Amino acid sequence: MLTVENLQKSYPTAGAPLEVLRDVSFTVARGEFVTVVGPSGAGKTTLLRCLAGLLPRSGGSVVLTGTGTVVDAPPQEVACVFQDYSRSLMPWSRVGRNVELPLRNTIRDRGERRRAVDVALRQVGLDGFADSYPWQLSGGMQQRVAIARAIAYRPEFLIMDEPFASVDAQTRADLEDLVLRIRQDAGLTVLLVTHDIDEAVYLGDRVVVLSNRPSVVVDVIDVDLPRPRGQVSTKGLPRFAELRTEVAKLITRPTASSWPHVDRTGKSELDRSS
Amino acid sequence: MTAAEAVGGRGRAAARVLVPLLVPAAIVVVWWFASAASTSPYFPPLSRILATFAEHWLGDRVVSDVLPSLGRMLAGFGAAVVVGVGLGALLGRLPLLAHALNPVLQFGRALPATALVPVSIAVLGIGNVPKILLIAFVTVFPVMLNTIDGVRGVDPVLEDVTRSYRLTRRQRLFRVQLPAAAPQVVAGVRVALGVAFVMMIVTELIAATNGIGFVTLIAQQSFRVSLMWSGMLLLGILGVAVNVLFALAERRLLRWYSHARED
Amino acid sequence: MTSALTPRTGVSATAPESDPRPRGAAPGRGRRVLVAVLPWATTVALLAVAEILSRTGALPEEVPPVTEVIAAGWQLVPTATFAASLGATLAQVGIGLLIGVVVGVSAGLALGAVPVLYRLTHHVLDFLRFIPAVVYLPVLVLLMGATPRTAFLLAALGTVWPMLFQAYYGVAGISTVLADTARVFGLRPHQRLAHVVLPAVSPFVATGLRISASHALVVVVAVQLITAIPGLGRDIARYAANAVYPQMYALVAVVGLVGVVLNAVLGAVERRRLHWHSSYRETWT
Numbered sequence: 001m002l003t004v005e006n007l008q009k010s011y012p013t014a015g016a017p018l019e020v021l022r023d024v025s026f027t028v029a030r031g032e033f034v035t036v037v038g039p040s041g042a043g044k045t046t047l048l049r050c051l052a053g054l055l056p057r058s059g060g061s062v063v064l065t066g067t068g069t070v071v072d073a074p075p076q077e078v079a080c081v082f083q084d085y086s087r088s089l090m091p092w093s094r095v096g097r098n099v100e101l102p103l104r105n106t107i108r109d110r111g112e113r114r115r116a117v118d119v120a121l122r123q124v125g126l127d128g129f130a131d132s133y134p135w136q137l138s139g140g141m142q143q144r145v146a147i148a149r150a151i152a153y154r155p156e157f158l159i160m161d162e163p164f165a166s167v168d169a170q171t172r173a174d175l176e177d178l179v180l181r182i183r184q185d186a187g188l189t190v191l192l193v194t195h196d197i198d199e200a201v202y203l204g205d206r207v208v209v210l211s212n213r214p215s216v217v218v219d220v221i222d223v224d225l226p227r228p229r230g231q232v233s234t235k236g237l238p239r240f241a242e243l244r245t246e247v248a249k250l251i252t253r254p255t256a257s258s259w260p261h262v263d264r265t266g267k268s269e270l271d272r273s274s
Numbered sequence: 275m276t277a278a279e280a281v282g283g284r285g286r287a288a289a290r291v292l293v294p295l296l297v298p299a300a301i302v303v304v305w306w307f308a309s310a311a312s313t314s315p316y317f318p319p320l321s322r323i324l325a326t327f328a329e330h331w332l333g334d335r336v337v338s339d340v341l342p343s344l345g346r347m348l349a350g351f352g353a354a355v356v357v358g359v360g361l362g363a364l365l366g367r368l369p370l371l372a373h374a375l376n377p378v379l380q381f382g383r384a385l386p387a388t389a390l391v392p393v394s395i396a397v398l399g400i401g402n403v404p405k406i407l408l409i410a411f412v413t414v415f416p417v418m419l420n421t422i423d424g425v426r427g428v429d430p431v432l433e434d435v436t437r438s439y440r441l442t443r444r445q446r447l448f449r450v451q452l453p454a455a456a457p458q459v460v461a462g463v464r465v466a467l468g469v470a471f472v473m474m475i476v477t478e479l480i481a482a483t484n485g486i487g488f489v490t491l492i493a494q495q496s497f498r499v500s501l502m503w504s505g506m507l508l509l510g511i512l513g514v515a516v517n518v519l520f521a522l523a524e525r526r527l528l529r530w531y532s533h534a535r536e537d
Numbered sequence: 538m539t540s541a542l543t544p545r546t547g548v549s550a551t552a553p554e555s556d557p558r559p560r561g562a563a564p565g566r567g568r569r570v571l572v573a574v575l576p577w578a579t580t581v582a583l584l585a586v587a588e589i590l591s592r593t594g595a596l597p598e599e600v601p602p603v604t605e606v607i608a609a610g611w612q613l614v615p616t617a618t619f620a621a622s623l624g625a626t627l628a629q630v631g632i633g634l635l636i637g638v639v640v641g642v643s644a645g646l647a648l649g650a651v652p653v654l655y656r657l658t659h660h661v662l663d664f665l666r667f668i669p670a671v672v673y674l675p676v677l678v679l680l681m682g683a684t685p686r687t688a689f690l691l692a693a694l695g696t697v698w699p700m701l702f703q704a705y706y707g708v709a710g711i712s713t714v715l716a717d718t719a720r721v722f723g724l725r726p727h728q729r730l731a732h733v734v735l736p737a738v739s740p741f742v743a744t745g746l747r748i749s750a751s752h753a754l755v756v757v758v759a760v761q762l763i764t765a766i767p768g769l770g771r772d773i774a775r776y777a778a779n780a781v782y783p784q785m786y787a788l789v790a791v792v793g794l795v796g797v798v799l800n801a802v803l804g805a806v807e808r809r810r811l812h813w814h815s816s817y818r819e820t821w822t
Contacts (some may be wrong), residue, residue, distance in 0.1 A: 295660065509672045
C-alpha cells in the first residue's frame with residue numbers, strides 16, 4: 001500500500017537547517033494496521049504530514065504502492081484524522097455539514113451524499129447528531145465526528161495523528177476499539193501515530209519505533225497478538241507485556257550512544273512544543 | 275414555592291425590566307415639562323420639536339432627504355463590504371503582496387476620513403456618486419485589513435484538513451477561510467458602519483443639496499431651531515437603530531463563535 | 538485590529554512539531570533584506586506610477602503630480618501659518634481627548650463600582666454611545682459659535698463614550714478572587730484603587746485611548762472643514778475652494794501622517810498594557 005524510502009525532512013531556519021527526519025523507511029501492506037511510536041519530540045507529526053502529502057519532503061520517496069502514485073500532494077485514496085479535534089472541525093458548521101463537505105467533490109448526487117453522511121455517523125455511533133454543532137458535543141464525540149468524516153470519504157488508507165491524545169482514558173479505550181471495528185468492517189489500511197506505547201502495541205500489526213529527532217527508524221516490531229483484540233483480554237496477555245517492554249526499551253535507549261551521529265541541538269525547544 | 279414567593283419572584287422580574295427604564299423615562303418627562311414654557315430661542319419646548327419632527331421627517335422629507343441620506347450611506351458601505359472582503363481575502367492569501375502594500379494600507383486606515391471630503395469634492399464634484407464613492411473608499415480599509423488578518427489567522431490544522439480532503443480553492447475560500455475569518459471581518463464591518471454614518475453626515479454638511487445633515491445644518495444657519503433639534507433627534511435615532519440592527523445580525527451570524535468560545 | 542501584515546519569514550526553530558508550516562524558501566540574508574525593503578519600494582513605485590499618470594494627463598488636472606505635492610509640502614511646512622494650523626489641530630485633539638478621557642474614565646469607574654448606577658443609566662448610555670459626535674455640531678455652533686471651544690467639546694463628545702465603556706468593562710472584569718484577595722490583605726480603598734483597580738483597568742483604557750484618538754482627529758478635522766475654525770482642516774478646505782491642489786494634497790498627507798503617528802504611539806502603549814495584562818491573567822485565572 002505504502003512504501004517510504006529514506007524519507008528526509010529538514011526545515012530552513014535563520015541558522016543551520018533544522019533536521020527533523022534523517023532517514024525513515026518502512027512499508028505498509030494493504031489491509032495492515034501499522035502504528036508509529038516515538039518519544040515526544042521525534043518528528044511524528046512531521047512524518048505524518050509528509051506521508052499525507054501536506055508537507056514537501058527534503059529527500060527520499062513516499063509512494064502509494066498500489067497505484068504507483070508518488071505522494072507530492074494529498075492523494076485521493078488517503079483520509080486523515082488529526083490530533084486536535086477542536087481545531088480540525090469547523091465550529092460554524094453542523095456535524096452533518098462537517099462530514100459532508102469533503103464529499104462534495106466525490107459524490108455528485110445530493111441525496112446519495114446525505115446517505116453517506118448518515119451511514120458514517122451511524123458507524124461511529126453518532127446517529128441523530130447530524131444537526132448538532134461540534135461545540136455542543138463532548139471531546140470524544142467530536143473526535144468521532146472527525147473519524148466519521150474520514151470514513152465517509154471512503155479512503156483506502158487512513159492516517160491518524162495521535163487521534164486519542166486529548167481525551168480521557170475510558171473514551172480513549174472506546175475510540176481505540178471503534179477504530180479497530182471500523183477498520184475490520186471496511187477493510188481499511190491504517191497508519192496511526194502515537195506516543196503511547198500501549199496503544200501502539202494494542203492496535204498495530206506492526207509497530208514502527210522512531211528515534212529522537214532527527215528521527216530514524218530504530219526498529220519495526222511484529223505484533224503477534226491474536227485478533228480480534230479486546231481491552232481486557234489482549235492487554236492481559238503475557239505476550240502483550242513482553243511486546244510493550246520491548247518497544248519501551250527501544251524508545252528509552254539512550255539516544256546518544258546508539259545513534260552517535262544524532263545532532264541534539266535545539267532538542268529542548270522541540271520538547272516544549274510537542 | 276409559596277404564593278408570596280411567586281409574587282416576589284414576579285415582582286423582581288418586573289423590577290429588573292422596569293428599573294433601567296426609570297432614568298430614560300425621567301429624562302423625557304423632565305425635558306418635556308422643563309421646556310414646556312420655554313421662551314429661549316435655543317431650547318424650544320419638546321412638544322414643538324416633536325411636532326416639527328412629525329411634520330418634516332415623517333412627511334415629504336422622507337423622500338427628499340432621509341432616503342437619499344440612507345441610500346448614499348448604504349450604497350457606499352455595501353460596496354466597501356463587498357470590495358473589502360474580496361480584496362482582503364485575496365491579500366490574505368498573498369502575504370507578500372499584503373506586505374508590499376502595508377504602508378499604503380496603514381496610511382489609508384489612519385488617515386482621518388473627513389479630511390478627504392474636500393478632495394472628493396475637488397476631484398469628483400458634488401452629487402450622489404462622489405459621496406457614495408468617498409464613503410466606500412474610507413470604509414473599505416477597516417473591512418479589508420480585518421479580512422486580511424482573519425483569513426491569515428485560519429487555524430493551520432483546519433488548513434491541513436481542507437488540503438488533505440482535496441477541497442477546491444473555491445470551497446476552501448467560501449466554506450472554510452471566510453467563515454473562519456468571520457468574527458474579525460464582522461468587527462471590521464462594525465467599524466466601517468460607524469465611519470459610514472459619520473461620513474454620511476459630514477458629506478452633507480459641505481457642498482450638499484439634500485440629506486438629513488444638510489437640512490439640520492441649514493436649519494441652524496437660518497435659525498429654525500426646532501427643525502435643527504428634530505434633525506439631530508432623527509440622526510441620533512438612526513445612529514442607534516443602525517447599530518442595533520447590526521448587533522442583531524452579528525449575533526445571528528456569529529452564534530457559533532460565542533458558543534465555541536464559551537466551551 | 539493590530540497590524541499582522543508582516544509575512545511569516547524565518548521559520549522559528551520551535552515551530553516544526555506544533556506548527557510545522559514553513560512558508561517560502563530558506564530566508565537567507567538577501568531575502569530578509571528584500572522583505573524589509575519591499576513595502577517601501579512598493580510605496581515609492583506606486584507614487585512613481587501616480588507621477589507618470591498625472592504627467593501624461595491620464596489623471597485629471599485636479600490630481601497634480603506627486604512631485605508637485607511634495608514641493609508644495611516642502612514650502613508649506615516651514616511656514617508659521619502651517620505651524621499654527623498644526624498646533625491648533627493638535628491642541629483641539631489633545632484638549633478634547635483629555636476631557637473625554639477624564640470624564641469617560643471616571644464615569645466608567647463609578648458605573649463599574651456602583652452596579653445600581655449602571656442598571657439605572659445603561660439604556661441612556663447605550664443610546665448616547667451610538668450617536669456620533671458630529672450630530673451635535675449644529676447645536677454647539679448655535680450655542681457657542683465657530684470657536685476652538687466647539688472643536689474640543691465635540692472631540693470630547695467623540696472620545697467620552699469609548700473611554701467610559703472601556704473603563705466600565707475593565708472594572709466589571711476584575712475577578713472576584715482578586716477583589717477578595719485585596720480585601721483579605723486589608724488594603725485601604727485608595728490602595729485598592731491604586732494597586733488593583735487602576736492596573737486592571739489600564740489595558741482597557743489603553744485600547745479606548747487608541748480608538749478615541751482617531752475619533753477625535755476625525756471630528757476635529759470635520760469641525761474645521763465646516764466651521765472654518767483654525768486648523769489643518771480649514772486650510773485644506775480653503776486650498777480646495779481656491780483650486781490650489783498641490784497644497785491641498787500636501788496637507789491631507791500631513792493630516793494622514795498625524796493619524797499614523799497617533800495610531801502607532803497609542804498602539805504601542807496598548808500593546809505594552811496588553812502584554813502585561815495577559816501575563817497577569819495567566820497568574821490569576
